[in-house]
Amino acid sequence: MSTRFAAQGYSLPHPPHRLPVLGDIVGVDPRTPIQDSTALAARLGPMFERQILGRRFVFASGADVVGELCDEKRFEKFLPPGVESLRDIGADGLFTAYNHEPNWRRAHDLLRPAFTAGAMRGYHRIMVEVADDLIEHWERLSRNSSPTDVSSDMTKLTLETIGRTGFSYSFDSFASVETHPFVSAMVGALTYNQRRSLLSVPAFARPLFARSDRRYSRNKQYLAEVLADVVRTRRQSTGDFTDLLQIMMDAARDVDNPNALSEANIGYQILTFLIAGHETTSGALSFALYYLATHPEVFERARAEVDEVWGTGSPEFGQVPKLRYVRRVLDESLRLWPTVPAFGRAARAQTVIGDGYRMDAGDWAVVLVTALHRDPVWGDHPGEFDPDNFLPERIKARPAHVYKPFGTGERACIGRQFAIHEAVLVLGTILQRFDLRADPSYRLRIQERLTMMPSEFRVTPSTRR
């Protein structure tokens, strides 16, 4: 009998077929499960099983098997334990909704128009304003030759961007040196839930975790307060809003709208967007800046493009997608460090994938994107940073489904265009305005939380002469 995931009606794949299995013997470092599993994928092959703290996980990382798992006719999104545990915060919000929950379709249909390529035009001005806040902050640092933590600044920028574009709500992120308490509460709450999902603690041992349980309650309470403040601020405002919040509030008042969401679900969507809309892009920007700062030839080429396409002014909307090389830098950074490093897929009906691996209806596997992005289809040195991997002719020469930073199918990232426009705009702005000096002794270290971020990577920006 396989373990049932009651809420989703899914099961773990049936006991070992011919997959390499690795047990707990090597131990699992809770701080680096993705990096450890990625290293294992290189040894164990395109599909393997791993016992993590007594639970079985099937990982898929080979281009062929992932190609099959991305076939929407045979497979669908699955919430692995680490993601399912986030339902305590996101419930049936878009990211954590089960496929069968009606609010997923409603929210998807309601909000999709706000994420088309054309809709980005409406966000461009605010994105430029937030990038200007970053410029001001970095110009102050430049005057004192002060280094700054890149992930922390990118988090300020992306939180501010999603807050202002999606909810016309400012966190005033750049007003303080410290990380905004929303971010600390979010990271604390996500990490707590993820660790809890891996570690099954018997009831008698629960008191040992009383302190972290209490901290979690406080974090959750704080997130709820921010959420209430976002809604209260809107209710008290007059003016013509057209953002995500307004779309949801207008629909809720319209009795004929089949996609109207309840007040509770609107709350889950707000939290979902505030979290999914900033943490991921922040990591992507931070990795791209790491590669730019440590690859002078790439930096110069990217800067030459910005100078040619933008000149010295602030970019118009249409000038952002014209930064083709900067876009390749971003794509390549997301290849090496996809900030959402894994996603789950479950079989819709009994099927066989890869080298004869049987999956029954409901069996699930985790696509390990970090390892997929290092598959041999990426050449002989897949670990090396090379933006030209994304030249159009090279993209065409590769099979489909080998590049998956934004997930796949119907449940793929709704914010993809948003993230790309924001990230290219910000990278272009930094290249246009600043030289970056990184500590030459720094070696890339990665912090794994819900997403991945460079850890303690600092640059000293200096205003370009």
Ligand code: HEM
């Ligand atoms: C570089 C930045 C980003 C990356 C790498 C990324 C990655 C992903 C991935 C891999 C998924 C699918 C997860 C799964 O299958 O379980 C996803 C879903 C989602 N993302 Fe993103 N994301 C990014 C930016 C954004 C932004 C900016 C927003 C919002 C403004 C956003 C909102 C969402 C939402 C709501 C979902 C759930 C969609 C659904 O299931 O219908 N993401 N993202």
